[in-house]
Amino acid sequence: MMKVEEKLYQNRYRVDADRPHIRIKDESVCNERCQTQSCTVCCPAGCWSFEDGKIGLITDGCLECGTCRVVCDQHKNVDWNYPRAGFGILFKFG
Amino acid sequence: MTQQAKEKFDVIVVGAGPAGNAAAYTLAKAGKKVLQLERGEYPGSKNVQGAILYANALEKIIPDFRDSAPLERHVVEQRMWLMEKDSHLGTHFRSDQYNQQPGNRYSIIRARFDKWFSDQVQKAGALVVCEMTVTELLRDGSGRVIGVNVDRENGQIYADAVVLADGVNSLVASRAGLRQDIKPGAVALAVKEVIFLPKDTIEARFNLKGSEGVVIEMLGAITEGMVGTGFLYTNKDSVSVGIGCMLSDMKAQRTTPAELLEKLKAHPSVAPLIAGGETREYAAHLIPEGGYDALPPQLYGDGWLLVGDSAGFVNAVHREGSNLAMTSGRLAAETLIELSAAGQPASAANLARYKQKLDDSFVMKDLKKYRKVPETLDRQRQFVSDYPALFNQAAYNFFSVDGRDKQSKEKEIIGAFRERRSLLGLLGDAYRLWRATR
Numbered sequence: 001m002m003k004v005e006e007k008l009y010q011n012r013y014r015v016d017a018d019r020p021h022i023r024i025k026d027e028s029v030c031n032e033r034c035q036t037q038s039c040t041v042c043c044p045a046g047c048w049s050f051e052d053g054k055i056g057l058i059t060d061g062c063l064e065c066g067t068c069r070v071v072c073d074q075h076k077n078v079d080w081n082y083p084r085a086g087f088g089i090l091f092k093f094g
Numbered sequence: 095m096t097q098q099a100k101e102k103f104d105v106i107v108v109g110a111g112p113a114g115n116a117a118a119y120t121l122a123k124a125g126k127k128v129l130q131l132e133r134g135e136y137p138g139s140k141n142v143q144g145a146i147l148y149a150n151a152l153e154k155i156i157p158d159f160r161d162s163a164p165l166e167r168h169v170v171e172q173r174m175w176l177m178e179k180d181s182h183l184g185t186h187f188r189s190d191q192y193n194q195q196p197g198n199r200y201s202i203i204r205a206r207f208d209k210w211f212s213d214q215v216q217k218a219g220a221l222v223v224c225e226m227t228v229t230e231l232l233r234d235g236s237g238r239v240i241g242v243n244v245d246r247e248n249g250q251i252y253a254d255a256v257v258l259a260d261g262v263n264s265l266v267a268s269r270a271g272l273r274q275d276i277k278p279g280a281v282a283l284a285v286k287e288v289i290f291l292p293k294d295t296i297e298a299r300f301n302l303k304g305s306e307g308v309v310i311e312m313l314g315a316i317t318e319g320m321v322g323t324g325f326l327y328t329n330k331d332s333v334s335v336g337i338g339c340m341l342s343d344m345k346a347q348r349t350t351p352a353e354l355l356e357k358l359k360a361h362p363s364v365a366p367l368i369a370g371g372e373t374r375e376y377a378a379h380l381i382p383e384g385g386y387d388a389l390p391p392q393l394y395g396d397g398w399l400l401v402g403d404s405a406g407f408v409n410a411v412h413r414e415g416s417n418l419a420m421t422s423g424r425l426a427a428e429t430l431i432e433l434s435a436a437g438q439p440a441s442a443a444n445l446a447r448y449k450q451k452l453d454d455s456f457v458m459k460d461l462k463k464y465r466k467v468p469e470t471l472d473r474q475r476q477f478v479s480d481y482p483a484l485f486n487q488a489a490y491n492f493f494s495v496d497g498r499d500k501q502s503k504e505k506e507i508i509g510a511f512r513e514r515r516s517l518l519g520l521l522g523d524a525y526r527l528w529r530a531t532r
Contacts, residue, residue: 063378066262066276067341069263086133091205092374093332094139
C-alpha cells in the first residue's frame with residue numbers, strides 16, 4: 001500500500017511558507033464540540049489530524065479540492081481560501 | 095494592473111477550465127473585448143479531470159481542434175465492469191468505427207489540454223491573465239454585477255457582464271450569494287493517480303495499436319457500499335486510475351480516499367493492468383454530482399452567468415462533465431453576443447435567453463432525464479452493492495465446472511437473487527431503475 005505521503009511526494013507544489021490558505025476558525029469547536037472530525041478522514045491529502053484531543057492542520061500537501069470545507073457542514077468551522085495566486089498545487093497532468 | 099483597472103471590458107470570464115475557455119474563445123472570436131482571469135500559474139495547473147474529452151462539444155467551438163490539440167488516445171473500446179472483491183463481470187464494446195475520422199472521444203491530460211485551449215483563446219484575441227485570483231464581485235447600488243475585485247491593490251476591474259467559470263467550489267458565486275454552497279450529498283470526491291508505463295506495454299495489455307485507447311468504468315465492491323465508481327483510462331504512455339464516491343457517504347462510512355484508491359489499484363482485475371507502472375501524480379477533485387435537483391436556483395442574473403461545474407452541470411450517470419461545461423460556456427457567450435448585437439444590456443430579464451438555450455440543449459435535457467438517479471442510488475444501495483455481488487456470484491457459479499448439474503446451478507443462482515432481494519424487491523428494483531432513468 002502506497003502511503004498518502006508517498007503519493008504527494010510525486011506532486012509539484014509552490015508552498016506559500018507561513019501563509020496557510022486554510023484556517024480553522026475556532027479550534028475549540030473541533031476539539032470539544034465536533035463528534036466526528038470528518039476532515040481528518042476524508043481529506044485526500046491527509047492534511048488534517050486529531051491527536052490527543054487536538055485538531056491539527058498542515059496545508060502544504062493540499063490538493064485544493066475543497067473537501068474539508070464541504071464536509072464540515074455542521075460546524076462550518078473551516079475558513080477556506082485558495083492559496084495566493086501562483087502558489088499551491090501545480091498539476092503536471094491534472 | 096493599474097492600466098487594466100481603468101479599462102472596461104465587455105466580459106470578464108472567471109476561470110480557465112473548459113467552461114471558461116469555451117466562453118472566452120466564443121466571445122473573443124465574435125470580437126468582444128474579453129478579460130479571462132485564472133488563479134493558477136498556467137491554465138490547467140489547478141484543474142483535474144479523469145480525463146475523457148467528448149469531441150462534439152469542442153467541435154462546435156473549434157471545428158478543427160484535432161489538428162493541434164494535445165490528444166492522448168482516441169477511444170475505441172468501452173468496458174463496464176461490475177466488481178466483486180476478487181472478480182469482475184464486464185461488458186466490452188469495441189468498434190472499428192471509432193477508428194474512422196473524425197474521432198468521437200479522446201483521453202486527454204488536462205494540464206496540457208487546458209494550456210492548448212487557452213492558447214486558442216489568446217489567439218482569438220482575449221486577454222488572459224494567470225496568477226490572479228478573483229476575490230469578489232463588484233456590484234452597483236441596484237445589485238447588478240459590474241465587475242470583479244482581484245487579489246491586487248486597486249484590484250477593481252469592470253465589465254458589462256461576468257461569466258463565472260470558477261469551478262465546483264465556486265467561492266466567488268457562493269460568497270456573493272448567487273448560489274447556495276455545495277453540500278456533501280451533492281458532490282463526489284474523486285482521487286486519481288497518473289501511472290506511467292511504456293507505450294508498448296499499454297498497447298499489449300489493452301489490446302491496442304497506434305493511438306487507440308480504452309475506457310474502463312467500474313461499479314460495485316470497490317466503493318464499499320458507497321455510491322460511486324472507479325475508472326481506468328489509457329493515455330499515450332500512462333494510465334489514469336481513479337475512484338470517486340459521494341462525499342456524504344465517505345463522511346458517513348469514514349473512508350479515507352487515498353486508501354480506497356490503493357485498494358482499487360490492488361484489485362486482482364486492476365493490478366495486472368498497472369503492474370510495474372510509476373505513479374507520477376496524485377490528484378483529488380470534487381465533482382458536482384447532485385444532478386438537476388442540486389442545481390443553483392438561479393443560473394444567471396443582472397450582469398452574471400454561471401457555467402460549467404460552478405453551475406453544477408455534470409451528468410454523473412454517463413460520466414460527462416467537460417462537454418456540459420464547454421457547451422454551457424459557449425451558450426453563455428452566444429447569449430451575450432446576441433444581446434450585444436441587439437444593443438440590449440446583460441440584465442437578468444435578457445439573460446433568461448441563456449437558460450432557454452440550456453433547456454433546449456442536451457445539458458438540461460440529460461440532467462432532467464436522470465433527475466431521480468442521485469436520490470434513487472442514495473436510498474437504494476442494492477444497485478451499488480447487492481447487484482454487482484449477485485451478478486459476479488452468478489457468473490462464478492455458472493462458469494465453474496464442478497460436477498454439479500446445470501439445473502441445480504440455475505436454481506442456486508435464482509435462489510440467491512430471491513434471497514437477497516425477494517421477488518417483489520427484484521420487480522421493485524427494475525421499476526425503480528426504469529423510473530430513475532426514463
